[in-house]
Amino acid sequence: MHPLEEHYVDMTRRRFFGTCLRSMSGGLGALALGSLLGPVKALADTTPATAPKLLAPHYAPRARRIIYLHMEGAPSQIDLWDYKPELRRRFNQDLPDSIRQGQRLTGMTSGQARFPVAPSIFKFTRYANRQDGVWISELMPHTAKVADEICFIHTMHTEAINHEPGITFFQTGHQQPGRPSFGAWVSYGLGSANENLPAFVVLISQGFGNMQALSARFWGSGFLPSEHQGCKLRAGGDPVLYLKDPAGVNRADRRRMLDLVGELNDAELKRTLDPEIRTRIAQYEMAYRMQMSVPELTDFSDEDEETLAMYGPNVSKPGSFAANCLLARRLAERGVRFIQLYMRGWDAHNNLPKEIRDQSAAVDQPQAALIKDLRRRGMLDDTLIFWAGEFGRTVYSQGTLTTENYGRDHHPRCFTVWLAGGGIRPGITYGKTDDYSYNIVDKPMDVHDLHATMLHLLGLNHERLSYFYQGRDFRLTDVFGKLVPDLLA
Numbered sequence: 001m002h003p004l005e006e007h008y009v010d011m012t013r014r015r016f017f018g019t020c021l022r023s024m025s026g027g028l029g030a031l032a033l034g035s036l037l038g039p040v041k042a043l044a045d046t047t048p049a050t051a052p053k054l055l056a057p058h059y060a061p062r063a064r065r066i067i068y069l070h071m072e073g074a075p076s077q078i079d080l081w082d083y084k085p086e087l088r089r090r091f092n093q094d095l096p097d098s099i100r101q102g103q104r105l106t107g108m109t110s111g112q113a114r115f116p117v118a119p120s121i122f123k124f125t126r127y128a129n130r131q132d133g134v135w136i137s138e139l140m141p142h143t144a145k146v147a148d149e150i151c152f153i154h155t156m157h158t159e160a161i162n163h164e165p166g167i168t169f170f171q172t173g174h175q176q177p178g179r180p181s182f183g184a185w186v187s188y189g190l191g192s193a194n195e196n197l198p199a200f201v202v203l204i205s206q207g208f209g210n211m212q213a214l215s216a217r218f219w220g221s222g223f224l225p226s227e228h229q230g231c232k233l234r235a236g237g238d239p240v241l242y243l244k245d246p247a248g249v250n251r252a253d254r255r256r257m258l259d260l261v262g263e264l265n266d267a268e269l270k271r272t273l274d275p276e277i278r279t280r281i282a283q284y285e286m287a288y289r290m291q292m293s294v295p296e297l298t299d300f301s302d303e304d305e306e307t308l309a310m311y312g313p314n315v316s317k318p319g320s321f322a323a324n325c326l327l328a329r330r331l332a333e334r335g336v337r338f339i340q341l342y343m344r345g346w347d348a349h350n351n352l353p354k355e356i357r358d359q360s361a362a363v364d365q366p367q368a369a370l371i372k373d374l375r376r377r378g379m380l381d382d383t384l385i386f387w388a389g390e391f392g393r394t395v396y397s398q399g400t401l402t403t404e405n406y407g408r409d410h411h412p413r414c415f416t417v418w419l420a421g422g423g424i425r426p427g428i429t430y431g432k433t434d435d436y437s438y439n440i441v442d443k444p445m446d447v448h449d450l451h452a453t454m455l456h457l458l459g460l461n462h463e464r465l466s467y468f469y470q471g472r473d474f475r476l477t478d479v480f481g482k483l484v485p486d487l488l489a
Helices: 003-009 013-022 024-036 085-090 141-145 163-172 182-190 251-272 275-297 305-311 321-333 352-376 447-457
Strands: 065-071 124-127 134-137 150-157 200-205 338-343 383-388 392-397 408-411 415-420 428-430 440-442 466-469 472-475
Touching: 065 163, 065 182, 065 321, 065 352, 141 352, 150 440, 150 447, 163 182, 182 200, 182 338, 182 447, 200 321, 251 275, 275 321, 305 321, 305 352, 321 338, 321 352, 338 352, 352 383, 383 447, 392 415
Parallel strands: 065 338, 065 383, 150 428, 200 338
Antiparallel strands: 124 134, 150 415, 383 415, 392 408, 466 472
C-alpha cells in the first residue's frame, strides 16, 4: 500500500478536518494528490486494533498454515536423501575438474591440495510403494515409513555459500539482512486466525554438533509493521519473558494498567498517526490474552499416551525437537499461521558420521510423528510442512578421509529439501543431480521458485503480496520467482 493510502486509511472524518484546519493547503493538496493514486477506502475507528485480522487470500488456498522445519547448519543430502551408489567405487579419487568446473569454494577447503571423493557410509533402502521408489538413508527409518506423504526436491540450489547469508536467504528471499522473514510475510498477507496467539511463532531446539549463530532477525518483520515479527517461545521457565504478572499484581490490576496505557497510546496515535503505536497497543493486548493461552498451549497433560509415544522418548523434555514438533501441532490446531522450528547442530565439517547419526536420531521420529499426527487428525491436507537446511554438503571430504570418517564442506549448487501436505503432490521426487550430487542435471529449483509455490498453496500470489517501502514495492520473492505446477497435487 502506498504511504498516502495508509495515511487516509488511518484517518477518520474528524481527524481529516482537524488536519485541514491546522494546514489547509497541505491537507487539500495531499487529498488532490491522493485522488491521482486511485480511490482509497476510509475506515472508521470502530474495529479495535487488538482484533484478529482475517484478510482474504488472492484465490482459494490449499493450505491454511505452514510448519517450517529448518535444519540449521546444512545437513548432508548425500548421507540422507540423494543416493549415489556409484561413488563407492570412486572412494578417495579426486573430484574431476569436469564436475567441479572451477566453482566457488569456501575458505575452509579452497586451499586443499586434493578433493577426495567421500561416499556415504550409510545404507540406503528403496521404498517401492512410492510412485518413484525413492531411496532413503538408514538414518531416517521413521521418515521413510511416511515417504508416501513426502515430495522430495533434489535440485534445490542457492546463491549463498556461508551460513549467515544462506539462512537469511531462505528466511527472507535475500542474502542481506533487513528484509521481512517468510513468516512475517504470511502474517502480513493472511493475518491472524486466533486472537489469543500470534500469527507467527518460533521454536528452537539445540542439536549435538557445531552450532551456528541464530539471529532474531531470521524471524523479524524487517520493514513490515512490527506486529508481524515472530514470537519466540522459550524452552525453559516462562515460554515468553515477562508474560506473568509480577508479585503483588493480579489480573485485574494488569487490566487497569493496560487500559490506562492504552488511553495514553491512543491519544498519541491520534496526534501522530504513527502506525507503530497501534502495533504497540495490539501487542500489549496480545500479551494479556497470552497469559491464559500460552500455559494451556504448552501443557501436554491432555495428550494421550499413544500420541506422546509416537513422538518419541524426548517429547517430555522441553525444547527438544520432539517436544517442539508436538507443540507445533498444537499451535497449528489453534490457528497459528506460520510455525518455525529451528534444529541446530548440522554443521558437520569434520566428524560427520557421528554428528549426523545424533542429529538424525533427534529429528527422525518426531518429524515422522508430526506427519502422521496431522494426517490422523485430518489436518495434513491443509498444513504445509517444509524441511530444509540453508544449503547442502560437498561430495568431497574436508580434511582427512578414512573408510569410517569424513567431513563435508558447504555446497549450495544442489541439495535436497522436502515438503508434505498442504496441497503438495505426495510420493514424488522432483529433479535430478549428477553422479556426484554436485551439479543439477534436470529441473533446477531456486529459493524464489520455492517461496512462490508455497505462497501459492496459501492462496497468495507472490507478485501481488507486496509492501511499498523506500519508493518501490517489495515482495518475498523480490523480482524473481515462478510457480512450479509439477509440485502441486
